[in-house]
Each structure stands twice: as structure tokens, then as C-alpha cells.
Amino acid sequence: MNSPTADFVMVVHGPEAFDAGDVERLIGLLAPQRVLVAGVMGRTAAEESGLPATCTDERPSAVFDTLNGRTYLVNRGKTPESGRIFGEIIAGRLESKRGLVHVECSNRTVYCWDRTDDALAGEIAERTGFVLVRETSARARPEGVREVRGCLPGEAVFVNGIVIGTATEETVVLTSEGGTLRAVSGLDPKPHGFEKLLRAGLPDLDTAWCKSGPVRRVPPGRGERTFRGGRVAVIDHCGHTLYREIGEGVCGVLAIGDDTTAVCGHICSHAGIPVFGVVDGDADAIVKPGYAPGSVVVEVTCGRDDDVGREVAATRGLTPPCWEAWVEETLRTLAGRVRIVVDRREGNDAMRRV
Template sequence: MRTSSAADERRLSIGVVIHGPEVVDTGFAHQALEWLEGHGDVVAVLGGTMGRVAIIDAGLEGRVDISRRRSPSQSVQDLQHSDLTVLMNHAKSRETGLVFGSIVASRARPTNPLIQVDSGGRFVAALANSSERSNAIAEGLASHFGFEILDALMQYDDLRQEGDVMVRRVWGVLPGERISVNGTVIGTATDTHVEIMEQDGRIVGARGIKLKMHGLEKLPYVDLRSAILRSGSVRRTAGMLKPRLCSLRTGRNGRFAIIDHAAEDAFELASDASFVITIGDDTTAIAGDVLSRLGIPVLGIVDGDPDGICNGLVMPDRSVIVRVREGNDDIVGKAIKAISEKRRPSSLEEALNMVREAAGDRIVSVIRCDGRR
């Protein structure tokens, strides 16, 4: 009679890295988590930034750790103590999904088995260190969801050095899509092959992009290795889930925060603030979307067309959007920073008065997202 070993009796420990809002919005992340929980002890984390909003809207913040901002490869490294790790995403196409998985694997270099399940490309692939148990999970996922098992790409990286210039490719781009770096739009794609070039912390060129110089001017120091690059909408599946307040909200401490072209950092910078001042159109749109789930109003300083900004985007209740003349959002933003260092506003209304003082006749309109003017 065969005696079971301790390894046979021990439940499988499964780490899960969820990347991007789309895999959550479509309901696949919830379904896959339930299936995996039936086959082992699951620890799930978010890899990336904008997926936080989707996790909150789906009511999964109690099951998926969204407390830390970590890249997908960092999250994979964090879960190397698991028997296996599952990377879960929803790519635009099968090709871009396979490239994404290969890049994550090459950067993370995990010591445990890593498999990818892509609900957009509808495939499962073994990315690293396959084992009998990880192969069984991969086959089970593919069978349960009707996905195809594909061979992973050879190790692939999207970074290369050209002399003193760092070059990084942006995958899955469609012509006409906006390209953003750390939440700031730098231009519009003119080709499917898009590359961004950086030297000494500054974007010095690009291929396949019609650059937006005003956007480039707004970018502070950029480390292209760790920068968040995005093409198209920050949430392609927006509207599939109803926005909701986060059940993990922290207490308000009466302070305010200023977010200046760092929208990807909104959760970390402002999760315990009473209100937030945002500078720039893209920053206000992205940060506002995140902070609406935390119930934190924003005072946004923008210089674009504000028509429908409160209806077309999810903005926190009681927010105020101040539109200034074109090219003046940064100027007004700097003035506000200078004033706030001497006079700390205690409320959003007091901050609005400071903006009026700093902007003067540069103000074009003031829109309150609760309908008041």
C-alpha cells in the first residue's frame, strides 16, 4: 500500500497576479479566482495601477490585495514562495498577450512555475519552470474556460540601448491611439510599431508617434525602464461595472494633496486626503477616476475643452473643474503650489479661492460636478 507524501497531502499554494482593468471588468478574474480557489490556497495581488479601480468596482478588494503599487514583474517576484503563480490579463490580441507574458517573465525571472491565462487572446501558456502540478492547473484552466494552450514566446524584452539613448517599444498600439507616459499623454500613434526614446531622464524622440510637445514639457524625470506606458484608453472596458466606493477607505486627516502630472500615483498620494488639487487635463481625468472610488473630491486645473467632463468621465462628487486659457494650467499650478506653501487651504472652497487669486483673468470657466456653477 502506497503512503502519501507530505507534498501529496499539502494543498497547492497558488499566487495570482491580476493585470489591467479589462480582465476584471469582463468578469473573468472573478470566475478564474473561484476556479483556482477550488484547486488550492490562493493569494491574489494586483500588478499595475489602473486595475485598482476595476477591483473596487467589482467588489474584489477583500480578495485581491491592492494596497501596494507594484509592476506585474515585481508582483510575480513577490509570489515566488507559492507552488506556482498565475499571471492573469486581457490583451487586445493574442500576439500582444504573448509578448506581454514573455516580457513579464523575462523581467521577473521567477524560480517557481509561472503560467499565463489571457482572457482577451483566450489562451493559457506556461511561461517558466513548468512542473507536473502547474501543467495540471494550466490544462484545467484551458479546459474549463475553453481556451487554447499555446507555446510561450522565447524570452523577450521591450528595452534596448542605442548608444546613450534608451529605447522602449510600446506593444499593442493602433494608429490614432493616444500614447501616455506615467499618465501624461505625449502624442498620438501614427503606426502599429511605436518606440519611445529617453536620455538622461528626458524623452528625446519617438518612432510611430506624432508627439505632443505640450505633453512632453509636462513630464518630469522619466526612467523608461520603470515608466508606465499605455496606448489608448486607460480602461477599455469602462462602463461594464458600476462605480462604487472602496470598502477599504482610510480615514480623512484633513490634509490636502497636489497631484501634478503624476496621476498614476493618485492612490498613494491622496488615499487619506480630504481633497486633492490636480494639475493638467489627463492628470485630472485619471486621478479623478481613481479618487471617485475613495470618495475624495478634486479641484482640477485644466486647459482643454471641459464640455461634458463631469458626464463623460467618472469624477468624485463635489469636485470642481477650473478651465484656464490654453497653455496656462502649468503656470497656474506652479502659482498654487507657491501660495499653498505659505497658506495651507483647509477646505476645497478655500483652495478654489486660492486658484481664483492665482489665475485671475486666465480662468475661462468653473464647473462644479454637482451641477452648480
Template sequence: MRTSSAADERRLLIGVVIHGPEVVDTGFALRAMEWLEGHGDVVAVLGGTMGRVAVIDAGLADRIDISRRRSPSQSVQDLQHSDLTVLLNHAKSRETGIVFGAIVAGRARPANPLIQADSGGRFVAALSNPSDLSNAIAERLASHFGFEILDACVTDDNMRQEGDAIVRRMSGVLPGERISVNGTVIGTATDTCVEIVARDGRIVGARGIDLKMHGLEKLPHVDLRSAILRSGSVRRTAGMLKPRLGSMRTSRNGRFAIIDHAAEDSFELASDASFVITIGDDTTAIAGDVLSRLGIPVLGIVDGDLDGICSGLVMPEGSVIVRVRAGNDDIIGKAIKSISENRRPASLDEALDMVREAAGDRIISVIRCDGR
């Protein structure tokens, strides 16, 4: 008679990396985690700003760790002590899902087995280090959800060198979609084949994109190899879940943050602030949507050139939007940054007074938001 050893009795430790808001909004992340919990102990983490918002809206913040902003590949590396890791995402198409999995696996190179389950492309693939155990889990997972088992695309060939320039290709792009780099829109896709060219940390050209020079000017130094590239909306499934809005902060602790075209960093930049000054239309829209879950009001400086990557988003209660003449949001934003170095407003209303002084007759309107 065979006796069980401690190793036999130990439950599997399954790491789960959840990427993007769509896989949460559609409910697949929760269903997949519940299924995996029937096969072992699950530790789930998430990276990315809008994914955090979706987790909060879904009421899953106690089951999915959103405490740190980590890329999918970094999260996979963090979980390589588990018996296997499952990457959950909801890509726009099977093609983009396969490419995404290849990129994550190529960057992470985990020591343990890595499986991808894509509810958008409806497939499961073993990305690296397959074992009898991980193959069995992958097959059962695919069968349970009616997905197809695919051979992993292990080659991450979306990057190449051309002389002293780096060229990065984007997949699954639709003509007419806005293209953003680290949250800043740089143009509109004119083709399904899109490539971005960078040299010495600056984007110097593109193929398949009608470039927006004003957007390029806003970008600081860019590491194109690790930059977050996005086509289309930041949350394609916005509206599927009711926003869980936080109660408005009323503290006058004098702590505030300025977010200038870095809306993806809103959680980190504003975690201890009583209010936030945002510069730019898309930045204000995205940061406002994120901060509405924390109850942190924003003072947004915009000029009406919203790029349409953030439809369906909400603003925190108590926020104020200052619309200025076209092309002036960045100029006034720089002035506010300079003024705030020596004069620190203790409240949003004091900051609004500063904006009025800096903008003068360039202000078109001032709108107060009630959080809806």
C-alpha cells in the same frame, strides 16, 4: 498500503497576479480565481491604479489585495513562495498578450512555475519553470475556458541599446491611439510599429509617433526600461461595471495633496487627504475617477486639451473644475504649488480662492460636480 504524508495532504498554494482593469471588468479574473480555488488555496494581488478601481467596482477588494501599488513583475516575485503563480490579464490582442507575458517573466525571473492566462488573446502559456504540476494546471485551465495552449515567448526583446540611447518598442499599437509614458500623453501613434528613444532620462525621439512636445515637457526624469507605456484608453472596458462611489469626505483636517501629471499615483498620494488639487486635463480626469471611489473631491485645473485616454470616467461628488485659457493649466499649477508652501488651505473652497487669485482673468469657467 500507502499512507499519506503531511506534504501529500497539504493543499496547493496558488499565487494569482491580476493585471489591468479589463480582466476584472469582463469577469474573467473572478471566474479564473473560482476555478483555481478548486485546485488549491489562492492568494490574489493586483498592481496598477485603474485595476484597483475595477476591483472596487466589482466588489472584489476583499478577495484581491489592492493595498500596494506593485508592477506585475514585482507581484510575481512577491508570490514566488507559492507552489505556482498564475498571471491573469486581458490584452488587446494575442500579440500584445504574448509580449506582455514575456516582459513580466523576463523581469521577475521567479523561482516557482509561472503560468499566464490571457482572456483577450484567449491563450494559456507556461512562462517559466514549468513542472508536471504547472503543466497539468495550465492544460486544465485552458480546456475549462476554451483557450489555446501556446509555447511561451521567453525572450523580452522590446528593448535595445543604440549608442548612448535606449530604444523601447511597443507592440499592438493602432494608428491614431494616444501614447502615454507614466500616465503623461507624449503623442499619437502614426504606425503599428512604435519605438521610443531616451537618453540620460529624457525622451529624445520616437518612431511611429507624432510627438506632442507639450507632453514631453511635462515628463520628469524617465527610466524608459521600467516606465509604464500605454497605447489607447486607460480602461478599455469602462462602463461594463457600475462605479462604486465613496461618500464624500467632509473633514477639514487641512490635509490635501497636489497631483501634477502623476494620476497613476492617486491612491498613494491622496489616501489621507480631505481634498486634492489636480493639474492638467487627463490628470484631473484619471485622478478624479480613482478618487471618486474613495469619496475624495478634487479641485481640477484644466485648459481643455484632454487627450482622450480616459473616456467614460466619473468625478467625485463635491469636485470643482476650473477651466483656464489654453496653455495656462501648468503655469497656474506651478503658482498654486508655490503659494501652498506658505499658505495651506483647510478646505477645497479655500483652495479655490487661491486658484482664483493666481489665475485672475485667465479663468474661463468654474464648474461644480455632483458626482455623476
């Protein structure tokens, strides 16, 4: 296909555009030279789709700031309004101030944010049949205040990959003052979540990754297992860092925390890597569950998942010759302090929950 958009770069955010088939359709219509994927679950969905794409851990605004050519964002928000808000946020963060062409699949709209490439936006709208809309992003925000907009009441709210509470309004307002972080409005806070977040230091609200809602709505794919022994990667309440850790030679993942275990189980199911998860039962249902064969999840019956998980990381060797033997020995060391809630070891049901 000889397309005027063939020299352009498509930047896809999140898994929804892949899971809904938007990316495949847009590649067929626009024939971009390259497809870049921003976001952890976006990478998982991209790899499962089999479409040609390059994945990055960088946030979309950082990706656009490194590209010199003509580019456009593809997104599917959980609602049309949340999709529009996301585009506005990205446009407002661009250091180049060059504007943004934003293809929002949830309502079939091409947004022209600020001083953007009108010719490119018009070409995309013509080829896709999407409506063309011009918008201006809001750049000014009070210092030390962050609004998480487009929330649905009842859904989880994240800061830097950690759930800090449940939305009670469409906008959650956070502030950092006096060396700590607090919710001003719109949030039913999760104190343990704030504790986990602040353990790494007070986040910069101007640059923190904030979102609400599930990280992916579809079940994970199933991949082939590669290593039976090797290195155990440790992921402690930061599931969004997983791809940095599961490189060559990883035979399994020790995941600490309910939501972290869910995210690691989902991604590692696709990668064929078993997970040993340590949880304490306060999961926020942020992702469809799934675990590769060989996985075990234990719930702490005395104490907290933080403490037990770090004990395992500190006292159990993390370069076992055999993952199954490592799991068996780890379970023996935790006897009487945990109960198995997911068991995908050989000989058990596909995903036995006790």
C-alpha cells in the same frame, strides 16, 4: 471547492479583467488562495468589484519576483495580440527566469512562457476550457531603445504615466541618446508631453512603464465622501501616483494637467474625494470622465496649466478646514485667468460643463 490550484496566487493586471467579469469567473473556477492586483486602475476596478483582493502599486514583473510559490498572471488585453505581447514582456523581465503562466482572457488562452509550471498551466486550461499554448519570450533588446508594441493607430502612448504622443503604427520605437528621449518611428509626438516627462529626468527605457490606449474604458463608480476638511493632495502630471497620496485625512485633490485631472477625477469618484483640476484643453481621452460631488475643473485662458497649477499649490494653504471654502477662495484668486469647465459643487447640475 477543493481545487488543486487553491494554494496558488492569482496576479491580475489592469482593470479590464475585473470590468469584464473575468476575475470573478476565474475565482469561482480556480479558487486561488490569494488575488493580487497590479496597476492603478486595476486597483480602482478591484475595489469597485468588491472581490477579495490585495492591491499593489508594483508592476507585475516586480510582483512575481517577490513571490516564491506557484503563481499565474490574469490579463485581458485590448486585443488578443496586445494581450500576448504583454505576457511576453512580463515573462522577459522576470529576474528568476522561471517562466510565466499567463491566462489571457481576450482570446481564452493559457500561455506557457519559457520554462514555466506546465502542470499548473494544464490544470488551469482544463478547468477554464482555455487553449494551452507554449511560447518563448524575447529577452534581448538594443541598449537605449524601447519598442511599445500592440498599439492601435490614433491612441495615446504613455511613458511613466505621461502621454508623449499618438501612435501612428502598431509599434512605437523610442530611443534615449544625448541626454534626451526621442521617437524614432510610429509616434506623432506631443512636445509638451516629452517636456513634462523629462522634467523628472531622463527615464530608463529598460524599466520605464510604457503603454498605449485608454487606461480604463468603463465609467467610474461612486463612493461616499469621508472628509470635508483636512489635507489637499497635489498630483502634478503623475496621476499613476494618486493612491500613494490619498490616505487618511485627504479632503480633496489638486490635479495639474488634463490627463492627470481625468485620471484623478475617475479614481476619486470611486473614493468619494472631490478634485480641483487645472487644465489647458489638451486632453487625450484616456479614461471615462467622472468627478465626485464638490469637484471643479478650470481651464486656463492665459498661460499653461503647469504654471497656474503650481502657483495654486504654492500659494494656497493645503490643510483647509473646509474644502468648499478652499475651492471658492481659489476660484477668486484665479478670476479672469481661468474658466470653469466642470462644476459639481452643491446646487449645480450632476456634471455641468461650461
